[in-house]
Amino acid sequence: MEYSKEFKAALSAFSSIEKDRLIFRLLKKDKLLSKKLYFELIDQETTDDKRNAMEENVAEQVLLASKYVGNAKYFLTIIRKLSAEITEHIKITTDKFGEVSLNLLLVNRILDHNSDLSRQRFDNVYKLYIYIINKVFKALVLTKKLDEDYWMEIDELLKETRNKISENHYLQKLCINNGLDMSWLESDYIPEHIEQIMKDTKSQGFLR
Numbered sequence: 744m745e746y747s748k749e750f751k752a753a754l755s756a757f758s759s760i761e762k763d764r765l766i767f768r769l770l771k772k773d774k775l776l777s778k779k780l781y782f783e784l785i786d787q788e789t790t791d792d793k794r795n796a797m798e799e800n801v802a803e804q805v806l807l808a809s810k811y812v813g814n815a816k817y818f819l820t821i822i823r824k825l826s827a828e829i830t831e832h833i834k835i836t837t838d839k840f841g842e843v844s845l846n847l848l849l850v851n852r853i854l855d856h857n858s859d860l861s862r863q864r865f866d867n868v869y870k871l872y873i874y875i876i877n878k879v880f881k882a883l884v885l886t887k888k889l890d891e892d893y894w895m896e897i898d899e900l901l902k903e904t905r906n907k908i909s910e911n912h913y914l915q916k917l918c919i920n921n922g923l924d925m926s927w928l929e930s931d932y933i934p935e936h937i938e939q940i941m942k943d944t945k946s947q948g949f950l951r
Contacts, residue, residue: 779835794841797832805852812859815867840893843885847900850878854907865913872914876921877950884938886930894930901928921949
């Protein structure tokens with residue numbers, strides 16, 4: 744939404760007390776904005792601190808959720824909630840590196856349980872596998888937008904992802920069927936037009 748000059752002028756004309764009242768009223772309605780401002784203005788923790796805490800949280804929560812792998816629908820529900828926490832972290836801190844690293848970490852910790860997943864009927868884990876493939880595709884898109892200085896760290900995560908996918912026969916086949924080339928799981932080999940590839944793949948009815 745764009746604001747007119749007149750609207751901006753009217754806001755500027757508010758007294759400091761009126762502005763304070765308005766800000767606090769808005770913050771009560773927008774918890775995410777409140778957390779973002781707290782982080783930017785007075786939080787003693789850095790983005791790295793927040794990311795490190797999220798890394799521990801992801802590992803712990805996936806491990807706890809792993810006992811529900813046999814109920815793939817419920818397991819995916821837990822994973823989606825954890826993914827929402829990652830998204831909130833990114834919105835609060837604008838952590839571009841973490842947007843890639845945390846989501847790849849989430850994928851890798853899920854695939855730590857390949858042996859349990861492989862025992863499930865394919866149709867039971869299909870949605871979880873498609874969810875994982877979408878996560879990996881999105882991570883590749885975002886990696887191409889990152890400064891190349893981060894690529895070495897991302898490549899460590901991508902290597903782990905590639906290895907774990909290769910250990911899961913049905914997931915690997917589903918990756919191929921949905922246009923995800925395993926050779927792309929290294930920063931230097933991600934196609935320049937990876938974002939368009941993902942869009943085209945979805946438009947053809949895949950990745951769902």
